[in-house]
Amino acid sequence: MSIFRTRRGPKPIHKLLIANRGEVAVRVIRTARELGITSVAVYSDQDMRSQACDLADEAYALGGSAPADTYLSASAILQAAKKTGADAIHPGYGFLSEDPEFASAVHKAGLTWVGPKASAIRALGNKISARSIAASSKVPVIPGGPLPAKVSEGLGATLQFARRHGYPVLIKRADAGGGRGITRFDSDEDVRRHFQGLEDSALKECFLEKMVLGARHVETQCARDTHLNFRVVSTRDCSVQRRNQKIIEEAPAPHLPVGVEEALENYSRALFEAIDYTGVGTCEFLVSADSHIYFLEVNPRLQVEHTVSEEVSGLDLVAEQLRIASGQPLSEPTHSRGHSIEVRITSENPADDLMPATGRIRSITWPGGPGVRVDSFVRAGDSIGSDYDSLIAKLIVTGPNRSLALARLLRAIDEFTVEGLPTSAPMLTHILTHPDFCGPDSPRAKGTNSSASSQDEDAPAHWKRWPKTRSDFAVYTKWFEELRILDEVKEGLCQEPGTRSDRGEVPVEEMQSFTIEIDGRRAVLKVPSGFFAGPRGAATADSGEQPTRRQLLRGRGARKAQAHTTSGPSLRAPIQATVVRVLALPGQKVAAGDLVLVLESMKMEKPILAHEAGQIVDIHVKPGDTVKAGDLMVSINPIEEAQ
Secondary structure, X not given: OOOOOOOOOOOXXXXXXXXXXXXXHHXXXXXXXXXXXXXXXXXXXXXXXXXXXXXXXXXXXXXXXXXXHOOOOHHHHHHHHHHHOOOEEEOXXXXXXXXXXXXXXXXXXXXXXXXXXXXXXXXXXXXXHHHHHHHHOOOOEOOEEEOOOOXXXXXXXXXXXXXXXXXXXXXXXXXXXXXXXXXXXXXXXXHHHHHOOOOHHHHOOEEXXXXXXXXXXXXXXXXXXXXXXXXXXXXXXXXXXXXXXXXXXXXXXXXXXXXXXXXXXXXXXXXXXXXXXXEEEEEEEEEOOOOOEEEEEEEOOOOOOHHHHHHHHOOOHHHHHHHHHOOOOOOOOOOOOOEEEEEEEEOEEHHHOOEEOOEEOOEEEOOOOOOEEEEEOOOOOOEEOOOOOOEEEEEEEEEOOHHHHHHHHHHHHHHOXXXXXXXXXXXXXXHHOOHHHHHHHOHHHHOOOOOOOOOOOOOOHHHHHOOOOOOOOOOOXXXXXXXXXXHHHHHHHHHOOOOOOOOOOXXXXXXXXXXXXXXXXXXXXXXXXXXXXXXXXXXXXXXXXXXXXXXXXXXXXXXXXXXXXXXXXXXXXXXXXXXXXEOOOOXXXXXXXXXXXXXXXXXXXXXXXXXXXXXXXXXXXXXXXXXXXXXXXXXXXXXXXXX
């Protein structure tokens, strides 16, 4: 029998199917096991040996490899639930977690849906509808409104709106999420250029919004049960973002102006009650520099960053989801404790504009110690492909205050190592030690580093990275991009010995580590993978083989030959990706740096620019095509640039 009972009748959950993969599937399975609920994992072909499948009580194939045939296939998941005898489905986040039709199908199949009602998901999934709900609930919304569907009318409406409210303005898609479907305009010329050549269908379900400059992204982790109990578990700050994608999240939101937290809680309650929302969800807001609060959206699911709210509240939010779905009331409230910060470690290369990298993880070392939590799903030997996102792990560190949490997090990142793929770790270190992010909480400013001066050469390396000056907490949603933080990271990587190529660029090739000893002192030597390439591959630290000079030269020659295949004006795919836009035409002349096409891999877009001046001979791809690394996409004949 289930541990759950309700006054409205028992809703036992005996067997829970997790309709997801990766880190969130592992996360849900662990809570289910603690609660004595049988867990069922489903998997695509490439996930058969995943940690989620190993941990679950049962695992069933979805019969395919593409997301559309597996984790996005409602019929395949429901068939798996019927086959296994599951009586509940947890959608995790992403994939079908915000699909009201899937939620309805689960209910119609007689299964328990671990999430809010389909009607709530539908109302919140359309951003125009969500804005209307917020406004009717007296929750402040950003100035804006629906955009006319006809291009001629849309152009006029956008120009008129910009004259009234000032630039920048945004056009958003009502059905887009996760920071997608947003176009920014800074001038009338930008607007006219965007509308030129558009078809009316492109403006369907779009709306205008004034862009709020210098605002923080602050959200509330909320929960409401079928007994009408409502609670804000914690606030969170998620202002460090790139292309509207979150990089760092923390709870509670630090340094909020007086009265803002109380207002956020009142607005969140009003939103949940307006649509009779039951379940765990997140209300997202912008908080301007002058303390004005504006509604952004409600996410009707578990969030990636739910971990920091768990750490400061002591609650298991997945368990709360299961309680609510079973008709149980919320757990007894607890007092908030300390401060927690989460960073997303991804297989993205900071030296190559954070482009996703794919490949096999040769080795991985996780950090530990007080207050350190790692939520991951990968192990040594696992591969990161291009079909899904580039997340390797979420590293969550908690301390009694923000200052110690920062110090612990930087130490934990230093302990984390992975070989086989580049990661975002250098960028995270740079952000965590930036004066704007540390604000008044820098361990140096707090005196935490009383025993190690920055001038002390024997002080740990991570202490020397802390800013020497104090400042206000000064991050906002466009801070990372407007201050060109990634350029600072790339410049720092260039200054490290041996990181520049012959052309003065940051190389993107993978590095390999060797432990060596010099005059009795242990050291770690990093060289490009394949540097010690032999006839049958690389001589590694494990093999103990010493490469000959001929093998070294052969390895270098192979790398030069590989570089030669990507040189010249013609454009080849740098990674496996999907073509999303082609902006050039055969016969068109391009200059060095002109945008020719755009690729997308693991939710990240990569613009492909002309290497040098030339004339396009042929375009071998179209939007929607999948390309592999090295595939010829555009043939270009070189021409002399006009002087």
